[in-house]
Amino acid sequence: MRLTVIGTGYLGATHAACMAELGHEVLGVDVDPEKIAALSAGKVPFHEPGLPELIAKHTASGRLRFTTSYAEAGAFGEVHFVCVGTPQRRDSDAADLTYVDAAFAALAAHAAPDALLVGKSTVPVGTAGRLARTCDPEVAWNPEFLREGFAVEDTLRPDRLVFGVESARAETILRAVYAPVLAAGTPLVTADFPTAELVKTAANAFLATKISFINAMAEVCEAAGGDVRTLAEALGHDDRIGPKFLSAGVGFGGGCLPKDIRAFAHRADELGTPLSFLREVDAINMRRRDRVAQLARELCGGDVLGVRVAVLGAAFKPGSDDIRDSPALAVAARLRLEGADVTVHDPEAMDNARKAFPLLGYALTAEDALRGAGLVLHLTEWPQFRAIDPERAAMLVARPRIVDGRGVLDADRWTAAGWRFRALGRPA
Numbered sequence: 268m269r270l271t272v273i274g275t276g277y278l279g280a281t282h283a284a285c286m287a288e289l290g291h292e293v294l295g296v297d298v299d300p301e302k303i304a305a306l307s308a309g310k311v312p313f314h315e316p317g318l319p320e321l322i323a324k325h326t327a328s329g330r331l332r333f334t335t336s337y338a339e340a341g342a343f344g345e346v347h348f349v350c351v352g353t354p355q356r357r358d359s360d361a362a363d364l365t366y367v368d369a370a371f372a373a374l375a376a377h378a379a380p381d382a383l384l385v386g387k388s389t390v391p392v393g394t395a396g397r398l399a400r401t402c403d404p405e406v407a408w409n410p411e412f413l414r415e416g417f418a419v420e421d422t423l424r425p426d427r428l429v430f431g432v433e434s435a436r437a438e439t440i441l442r443a444v445y446a447p448v449l450a451a452g453t454p455l456v457t458a459d460f461p462t463a464e465l466v467k468t469a470a471n472a473f474l475a476t477k478i479s480f481i482n483a484m485a486e487v488c489e490a491a492g493g494d495v496r497t498l499a500e501a502l503g504h505d506d507r508i509g510p511k512f513l514s515a516g517v518g519f520g521g522g523c524l525p526k527d528i529r530a531f532a533h534r535a536d537e538l539g540t541p542l543s544f545l546r547e548v549d550a551i552n553m554r555r556r557d558r559v560a561q562l563a564r565e566l567c568g569g570d571v572l573g574v575r576v577a578v579l580g581a582a583f584k585p586g587s588d589d590i591r592d593s594p595a596l597a598v599a600a601r602l603r604l605e606g607a608d609v610t611v612h613d614p615e616a617m618d619n620a621r622k623a624f625p626l627l628g629y630a631l632t633a634e635d636a637l638r639g640a641g642l643v644l645h646l647t648e649w650p651q652f653r654a655i656d657p658e659r660a661a662m663l664v665a666r667p668r669i670v671d672g673r674g675v676l677d678a679d680r681w682t683a684a685g686w687r688f689r690a691l692g693r694p695a
């Protein structure tokens with residue numbers, strides 16, 4: 268089939284490459300000519316395992332091309348996937364639908380009358396219906412659940428497909444697009460528009476709630492002298508709870524969970540069905556950053572003024588170079604404001620971090636960051652950081668003091684190597 272993918276960020280670039288891998292002819296569309304030039308040359312402007320190879324493979328095979336022209340997209344596509352961003356608005360918690368609206372308006376003007384316009388962006392419930400009423404070609408909604416770092420895998424072998432459709436024709440077209448994925452046994456849920464939109468926001472709200480739940484338990488453990496790691500392990504053995512998304516730490520960040528729960532709470536208020544617990548989920552998440560800063564001050568005898576602080580991690584999670592709403596950088600910037608001399612190291616996110624936080628110091632290796640430090644903060648759980656030898660690290664730093672903001676370092680080993688070790692959700 269001939270597909271277009273509108274918007275070539277994380278979601279769109281991955282979707283375009285994976286649709287080519289499924290055997291379709293794909294045209295990726297973006298308003299940013301630099302992005303289009305890079306992708307056409309097989310270059311991916313962000314870190315995503317397996318994606319550069321897939322894009323290179325299919326730009327070479329001719330099955331994947333890129334353009335800035337909606338006219339070209341309209342003439343080419345039978346099915347158009349809209350994968351543009353829905354960031355948080357500047358003036359409120361609501362989602363900014365400028366890009367979604369613009370993409371659908373442009374497609375309405377250029378697409379063939381019998382084309383199918385498929386939204387994949389995360390939108391407030393009610394958006395698909397509104398767009399369907401204003402567009403001539405038929406609209407469908409097909410939310411996306413990919414995780415950064417596993418984007419290709421999650422697209423080719425998703426946990427489930429969700430089709431929000433208003434006609435049998437739209438369902439038939441989407442079934443044809445995803446035929447190989449469905450043939451592999453992937454569960455399919457077909458739904459009306461509001462339900463399809465809600466599956467996405469509800470899933471992210473649930474995941475964020477699970478993380479904030481365990482982080483709230485970490486707060487209780489800190490006050491009561493318990494150990495949240497052991498608590499989470501024991502809770503996770505209950506099948507109904509499960510062990511995933513129970514890692515307590517400095518909290519969630521990234522381009523999705525934080526803004527999605529805010530937009531969902533905002534939309535629920537508009538609908539008169541408030542989800543006020545989501546604001547508490549957000550607040551718990553933010554408090555974890557405060558707690559790391561507080562532990563840093565405690566370890567330094569009251570304040571961090573003049574202390575050389577090594578921050579291990581800048582990406583919002585390991586396996587990614589994405590620094591959007593990164594807890595690690597938020598803590599680093601806070602301590603800098605409090606007068607610390609902060610040096611950050613991250614295996615992948617250094618360029619992005621430097622651009623967004625030019626006033627922080629940066630070290631090319633973890634060793635360089637540690638050298639001479641009076642305090643170490645472990646804030647993104649890259650395997651490289653877990654592999655650091657505490658004895659060797661103790662020889663590099665000026666004062667062996669560390670806060671484990673991800674709860675994955677071996678406290679006994681670090682303490683045995685002479686470190687003053689504090690972790691979130693665990694006894695001092």
Ligand code: UGA
Nearest residue numbers: 411412413414415478512513514518519520521523583584
């Ligand atoms: C998230 C969802 O997991 C995807 O299903 C969804 O499609 C995506 O958002 C989206 O809406 O596009 P992602 O932002 O890539 O994916 O990252 P996650 O792996 O979910 O991690 C989110 C944050 O939670 C990270 O900062 C991570 O460090 C943190 N986290 C995760 C914890 O603090 N504890 C955990 O136990 C798990």
